[in-house]
Amino acid sequence: MADAPSAKIVIVGGGPAGRTAAGLLPSARLIARPRMTAWHVEPGLLWTWQGETVSPVAYDVLVLAAPAPQLALALGCAMQGWQPVVDKAGCTSVPGVFAIGALIGARSEAEAERQGRIVAQTILGSAPDGEIAASPPPPLEAGDVLCSCLGVTRAAVSASGLTDPAAIADLFGLRAGSCRMARCGPHLGEAVTLFPAAPVPLAALAARAGTPPAPRARQFDPRLGQAAP
């Protein structure tokens, strides 16, 4: 990455980890609430919304420093529970995508800042002054509150036995300040992967719709060989 100085660097999250990394990477674009919300991501493209507008932000290097595991899931990062697995430089299993801070279990502001510094140094190509290690969350007991926003306990989730999107929505609803299942997610069992990482206004999304696209063609299993009809 050091030999690509024009690389577009995007940092998601305005907490201590994200701010520290942004301070050391002057060319980076910081996406942070409440000014702008990162709500979904695909390779090379971070989806944001701001006011009435949904728009994509292109990136070459992405630093996830917000507690939004869905962003890592959407990119197919290897996960342990709902934490992306990172190497000692903070790089996830997807090249060019880093994860730091609360997302990988940093328990203090100082630790989050330290991780932000190491990732910035790695991106700049200089020797990092330390290593990153994720801190997996401790196992939860049945009575533990999984979702502090809603007071949902682990026992309640087990009893529901449901993991389809509508059932999860029923259980967790949507309230201001919802943790978006950052803690409870792993305990929903093999929950369906859900996006987006943050609610996005339907009208803002609808406003992107211009000329109707041609219907997307069906895909075919490459093992079928020559072009299928």
Place this chain on the structure above:
Amino acid sequence: MTSMPSPWAAIVIGGGLHGLSAALHLARRGLRVLVLEASRVGAHASSASAAGVRSLGRDPAEIAIAVAALEMWRGIAGIVGDDCGFVQSGQVKVAETDAELAQLAARVAMVRSRGWEHEELLDRDALRLMLPAVSPHCVGGIAVKTDGFASPYRTVHAFRRAVEAAGAVVRERAAVRGLDRARGIWHVRLDEETISAPLVVNAAGAWGPRVALMAGERIPIGFSAFMMLLTSPLPAFVTPVVGATGRPLSFKQLASGHVMIGGGHKGTGDLETGTYRLDIDRAAFSARTALDLFPVLAGAEVVHAWAGIEGVAADDLPVIGFGRAEGLIHAFGFSGHGFAIAPAVGAMVAELATEGRSNLPSAPFDPFRFGDG
């Protein structure tokens, strides 16, 4: 492969709703059935489905099955021991222009000419009786008031429990790697072992063509990752499931107030990993259409979005029927509207397996209607 006779009379490949329904009907006919699921039960299209129970607007080839299935849904608790969250909400297809309404009127006439009475034409006023919150520009529609929807995950798991109660065995994380027919029996190769049975049912959904290839049969249908959006809860404003005529949309409000928006815009799927990607610019069109039809959605937020990988045929009809090899039945490629007909298709598969023919017509679903490619 041992010299011991296999304990299994049938192996169903695919633990989605269709595989489970086939297994249930086979087990109730006294067969010892093993279901092999590559990942987990209901991992893809079954759980990601909008779970519409719709006889409205079906291809003529599917009407008989859809009507029979609707009858089964009305008594679904008697079949699987759980009501599957089935709600007889009605289904409506809305016309936004006079031209669309004329198209729908012709459709109802065509359906009636074939002897079916379940679809009815709605004028402007009748539409508003069913959909008080519909946008003023909508001119009418068609409806089946006895259609409805169910809860997808709950349905899949109710079928699984019923399958197991009927004596069948469901194995998850059991990916099939090969199929060999020898001495009148199928040998189904897994990673660690080979299991044998005289009958194999290919209910592998988007992976159905891959399983068919293992048996040397080329059934060149494709697949798609159909996207769904779920909004934040809103006060109740619509009861039936709503579709549009001129653009892809299927739309309903759950008892919780959340609105589920689907109907055809596609992301992309990956058969190797079973993962998908959303296509945000196409999802935007789903949002646009929903908002155009129901202005009450103006303040809603999208809280969840997902997609399900589903087999899709060129004619949007499933593949149901015998393979060329002996002891092989294909039932996959439901093309985005298989949830509703699963109870009836499972019965068809069991009839084909045990009687060599099905009560409902299966000819339009001939697995080899596309040629061998």
